[in-house]
Amino acid sequence: MYLHDYLNKIMRVWNAYEGQAVARFLSLQDFHVNDPNLYKENPDAAVSRQLPSPLDEIVSAHLKVVYHLMRSDPPNYAEAYRFQTGCIQAVVKLLQQMKEENWILPIMYVVSIDLRLLAAKCEQQTKSSKCGEILEKAAESLMSCFRVCAGDTRSSDEDTKRLGMLNLVNQLLKVYFRINKLHLCKPLIRAIDSSNFKDSFTLAQRITYKYFAGRKAMYDSDFKNAEEYLSFAFDNCPRRFTKNKRLILIYLTPVKMLLGYMPRKEVLERYNVLQFHDLASAVKEGNVRRFDEAIRRHEMFFINAGVYLIVEKMKILTYRNLFKKVHQILQTHQIDMNAFQTALQFSGAEDVSMDETHCIVANLIYEGRIKGYISYQHNKLVISKQNAFPSVVAA
Numbered sequence: 001m002y003l004h005d006y007l008n009k010i011m012r013v014w015n016a017y018e019g020q021a022v023a024r025f026l027s028l029q030d031f032h033v034n035d036p037n038l039y040k041e042n043p044d045a046a047v048s049r050q051l052p053s054p055l056d057e058i059v060s061a062h063l064k065v066v067y068h069l070m071r072s073d074p075p076n077y078a079e080a081y082r083f084q085t086g087c088i089q090a091v092v093k094l095l096q097q098m099k100e101e102n103w104i105l106p107i108m109y110v111v112s113i114d115l116r117l118l119a120a121k122c123e124q125q126t127k128s129s130k131c132g133e134i135l136e137k138a139a140e141s142l143m144s145c146f147r148v149c150a151g152d153t154r155s156s157d158e159d160t161k162r163l164g165m166l167n168l169v170n171q172l173l174k175v176y177f178r179i180n181k182l183h184l185c186k187p188l189i190r191a192i193d194s195s196n197f198k199d200s201f202t203l204a205q206r207i208t209y210k211y212f213a214g215r216k217a218m219y220d221s222d223f224k225n226a227e228e229y230l231s232f233a234f235d236n237c238p239r240r241f242t243k244n245k246r247l248i249l250i251y252l253t254p255v256k257m258l259l260g261y262m263p264r265k266e267v268l269e270r271y272n273v274l275q276f277h278d279l280a281s282a283v284k285e286g287n288v289r290r291f292d293e294a295i296r297r298h299e300m301f302f303i304n305a306g307v308y309l310i311v312e313k314m315k316i317l318t319y320r321n322l323f324k325k326v327h328q329i330l331q332t333h334q335i336d337m338n339a340f341q342t343a344l345q346f347s348g349a350e351d352v353s354m355d356e357t358h359c360i361v362a363n364l365i366y367e368g369r370i371k372g373y374i375s376y377q378h379n380k381l382v383i384s385k386q387n388a389f390p391s392v393v394a395a
Contacts, residue, residue: 001032001035003037003038003040003063004046004050006032006035006037007046007047007050007051007059009025010022010025010051010059011051014055017101019103019104019106022104022106022107023106023107023109026111028114028117029110033066033069036070039066039070041067043059043063043064047059047060047063054090054093055094057086058087058091058094058107061086061090062083064083065114068080068083075121077118077124077125077126078122078125078126081119081122084111084118085115085137085141088108088111088141088144091107092144092145094107095108095145100159102159102160102161102163102164105161105164105167108145108164108168109164109167112145115141116142116171116174116175119134119135132178132179132181135175136181138175139175139176142171142175143172145164146165146168146169146172148161149162149164149165150162150165150191160197165191165192165197166201166205166206166209169189169191170205170209170212172184172188173188173209182216185212186216189213189216193213206236207237208233210233211229211247211251214228214252214255215230217229218230218255218310223255226251226255227252230255234248245271246271246272249267250307253268253273254310254314255310257280257317258310258313258317262283262284263277275294275298275302278290278293278294279294279295279298279314283321285321286318286321287322288315288318288322288344288347290348291314291348295311319344319360320364320369320370322343322347323361323389324389326339326343327388334380334381335380336380337358337361337374337379338354340360340361340381344360358374358376361374368390370389371383371384371387
């Protein structure tokens, strides 16, 4: 395909208002990037003769990106990223000019995705750059598109550019998670959750959004919302996408465990996350030793998944279940603190002191895991006669 033919095809689908087709000709994932006839270092003059502005700027920048990716060995990601940034700036101009139309949104989608991917590649190639600096600049370019879409005040969901917000938010969330700037996620999540169009976004986009929003809520210790977001993502992710469902489950499982829902072994086995089975068994039994062993055995898995600190929080549930067994054995509502210390020592915390035992019990009371109070005068835990250990573990 010669450059003239390529531009004619773009013009034809542009005049037909076929946003998806135009986007395909601007995607780095499309087959046209493998055509040597399109490798032009300076295509501006030829492009501007056949295409209107600012479409010509977008296409010229795209062809320059292709040139630096395909003609260099190895690919020159720095130059490709630079021209991709120019490409998205031209897309912003296009969005601002075509105020009454949103059929061009697919163009913004592919250009944004390619910008993020190129920024990541560029960081790998440019070792001298500060870690995350290029991706953060890419996020600033994505934000310029987001502001245009979010600023569309039309209430109709047929032609509003606000329908493009979630795609951009997902790209931004991926960037912020990668460069560990999670505080920047909050306003984006708030913008989507308060949007009147949140049910109009595609299911695929909503699943991606719920996954990242759920992870953010998890890190904020907002486990109720985390469970809601991640459960939506897991339940709606098609079964054929096993890798994605496993990824969601890695975060959903510890959240559900902290809320008291222990995972079934067959589910963990199906998605190859049996690391959580040992933990769940230890928590149910109130076995501190077994819990610590499970943490040590699967430490690298939990660290690499980013859930180690969340998993550590489950220890309080292990203590709660251990102390409940003490109560069931003694059958009294005034339990000597020495009994708890002995139980802890027997369960693996051999060097636990009485002060540490008091702290553990006090934390359980504070978190609502035990209903009662500590009588320091008598060194006893006085528990409620009704539902002293509120249910946290579901079968």
